[in-house]
Amino acid sequence: MLIALDMDGTLLNDNGNISPGNREAIEQAQNHGAIVIIATGRSYMDAEKQLRLAGLELPVVSLNGAVVTLQDRTLAASKPLHKEEVIPALRWMNEIPDLYYEVYTEDNVYVELNKRVHLEKLAAQGGDELPEDMRLLLKGVIDQQFRQAAVTYVESMEEIWSKEESVLYKTLAFSLKPELLKEASTRFASIPGLIITSSHINNIEINHEEANKGSGLAILAAHYGIPMEQTVVMGDSYNDLPMFEAGGYRIAMANAAPILKENCDHITSTNHEDGVAAAIWHILNKK
DSSP: OOOEEEIIIBBBBBOOOHHHHHHHHHHHHHHTTTTTEEEEESSSSOOOOOOOTTOOOOOOOGGTTTTEOOOOOHHHHHEOOOHHHHHHHHHHHHHTTTTTTEEOOOOOOEHHHHHHHHHHHHHHHTTTTOHHHHHHHHHHHHHHHHHSOOEESOTTTTHTTTSTTTTOOOOEEEEHHHHHHHHHHHHTTTTTTTTESSSSSTTTEEEEOOSSHHHHHHHHHHHHHGGGEEEEEEOOOOOGGGHHOOSEHHHHHHOOHHHHHTTEEEEEOOOGHHHHHHHHHHHHHOO
């Protein structure tokens, strides 16, 4: 059996940590012969940091499936973006103050400094500038995003993608204005060979069309000789849907998006109630 775990909103609690209960359950699953893997939108570096803090070493499907790394850190597969084709859309986002975005390479996350400054100024505003509920939402998203990603700030994103050796695996765009996200989606959708997903109602994530959590799951299942019907997947958000489509047994978190709950075999408790641990015990008791 292979168990694939999303990180944010699933394995990680609201403090961004792997709880002792979840860690113990993972170790018990391994003791029962299961292969446990991570499937996340995070970079490998950020995912591995959380695993290391919990004393775990696991294979990782990172950047929504763009990079697949074995437990010994061997690169098993990668699907980068066609850089020259996406640069025009990235340049367009650069010119939109209310459209924040990040660019992911294999080992780093890049953000233009003025984009973060604009976000934080917006989150600090109240009254007519930004309704209180939206301001709190924005502050929460900022806190979560910069907690989960080791960001490198640059004066201009041009200095990243203009380097011949730079390989881009993913870009994430965030905005409180749906029309801007829709326009960004439209621009990227016009580029052949891309897939557009979301891990939050206010963001979109752009990857190579063959890079998704489902394909990453299939790569690792094949590597370990485990049939897809013997895979278990757990997640909470829209970018987990390809994994739910591919997995043999699908578990949604209680805090998951409705579409995941509608297309699952079991619903566990929330991520801050050790829902992963509860789900693993449920699986082991089914065997």
